[in-house]
Amino acid sequence: MKIHPLITTTDELADLCERLGRSEFVAVDTEFMRENTYYPLLCLVQVGNEEEAAAIDPLADGIDLAPLLELLTENEDVLKVFHAGGQDVEIIYNLTGKTPHPIFDTQVAMMAVSQNEQIGYANLVESWLGKTIDKGARFTDWSRRPLTERQIEYAIGDVTYLAKIFPRLLKKLIKTERGSWLNAEMDKLADPANxxxxxxxxxHRIRPPSRSAVVLGRLKALAAWRETEAQDKNIPRGRIMRDETLADLASQPPKKQDDLAKVRGLSQAWKDNDIGKRLMRVLRDAGPLPSDEMPDKPKRGAPLGKEGALVADLLKLLLKIRAREIDVAARLLTRSDELEALAAGVRKLPVLEGWRYEVFGRDALDLVEGKLAFAVENGRLKMTHIDDAEPPSQEQAAE
Structure with missing residues (x-):
């Protein structure tokens, strides 16, 4: 594989993207900093296929990322391969208002061929290629220039290894006929709404202090105001105020600006500065949350009752057994809250639809309806359908 020097000009980038645009896939990774800014600061982009790879410096003077962004968001003929790519996709969305498509995430794909639910990149490389990644450069300041050779080598390694692993992983998915299982998961990852x-x-990201429409109305107004303040100052929203403080203000709003000095989590300066004035104005103007925006009442486990809770526990045991049997991550099949709903009598659930029903949902429903039982064979748990079980002999019955 050819490794290019760090790309710092638009012409070099355009040439690279023109070649990659003829590939079947391109592996993508990014390095960014987000500790001190509202939006992540993109510091490096790594791309590559089975033939070549390069790191691109988005902070280089005069560079235009348009050729790269067009490749990632407009070229539907090239599959974009990430590992745990949620934050990478977010950065591309922030730059373009679009997401890469079509997309493939190797962390998600691993759930269909192993019991690993969130395998890290280093472990992925170790298991597929037998190589150990040097993590020394992982937590360096990617915004500082010039970048060291060690940083660049580490960064490019993320896509060179990924370009080698992806074809092998895809081949295994095809062999196991589980590729279709991932379609919905990949579409979800690429959904711009996320x-x-x-x-x-x-x-919605803040734990509501109450179900009062008045309190929730203030919470909504304050949360939107905090986002605007953070965007304008380009600082993390938590630097404006923490979630807990915001929720307290929505629940117990101060009567006058001087009272802000008494609010835990705010500095004394808020009692007479401009941001304090803007906060008080938001609280004054906030109305009750409209009825059509009120959150649903939280589902509690109590209606399950003792027997229902036992059934839910059996379903979770069944899930562990099935995941082990077919070597798949349990989280790809279903989640605990879904199993509890099934035990409580709910039948309109994803686990009872499509491939999930065929692989796990049918047996889960049979267990709930008393058509499936657990047995021990050679020291291992297995499932037995009641109708399929052999009746006991007379000698066994007599015993």
């Missing part, structure tokens, strides 16, 4: 920063929905 990355859109809607101010009207910012309050």
């Amino acid at each position: 990355y859109a920063n809607d101010l009207e929905l910012a309050w």
Whole structure:
């Protein structure tokens, strides 16, 4: 594989992207800093296929990332391969308003061929290639220039290894006929709605202090205001105020600006500075949350009852057994809350649809309906359908 020197000009980038645009796939990774800014600061982009790889410096003077962004978001003929790519996709969305498509995430794909639910990149490389990654450069300051050779070598390694692993992983998926299982998961990863920063929905990330429409209305207004303040100052939202402080203000709003000095989590300066004035204005103007935006009442485990809880535990045991049997991550099949809903009598569930029903849901439903039992054979748990079990002999019955 050819490794290019660090790309710092638009012409070099355009030439690279023109070649990669004729590939079947391109492996992608990014290095960024987000500790001190609202939006992640993109510091390096690594791309490659089975023939060549390069690191691109987005902070280089005069470089235009348009050829790269067009390759990632407009070229539908090239599959974009990431590992745990959520944050990488977010950065591309922030730059373009679009997400890479079509997309493939090796961390997600590993759930279909192993019991690993969130395998790290280093472990992925170790298991597939037998190589150990030098993690020394992982937590360096990627925004500082010039980058060292060690940093660049480490960064490019992320896509050179990925370009070698992807074809092998894809081959295994095809052999096991599980590739179709991942379609919905990959579409979800590429859905722009996951990355859109809607101010009207910012309050959803905060634990509500109450179900009062008045309190939730203030919470919504405060959350949107905090996002705007953080964007304007280009600092993390937590630097404006923490979630806990915001929730306290929504629940117990101060009557006058001087009272902000008494709020835990705010400095004394808020009692007479401009940001304090803007905060008080938001609280004053906030109305109750409209009825159609009120959150659903939380589902509690109590309605399951003792027997239902036992059934849910059996379903979770069944899930562990099935995941082990077919060597797949349990989380890809279903989640605990879904199993509890199944035990409580809910039948409109993803686990009872499509391939999940064929692989696990049918047996889960049979267990709930008393058609499936557990047995021990050679020291291992297995499932037995009641209708398929052989009746006991007279001697066994007599015993």
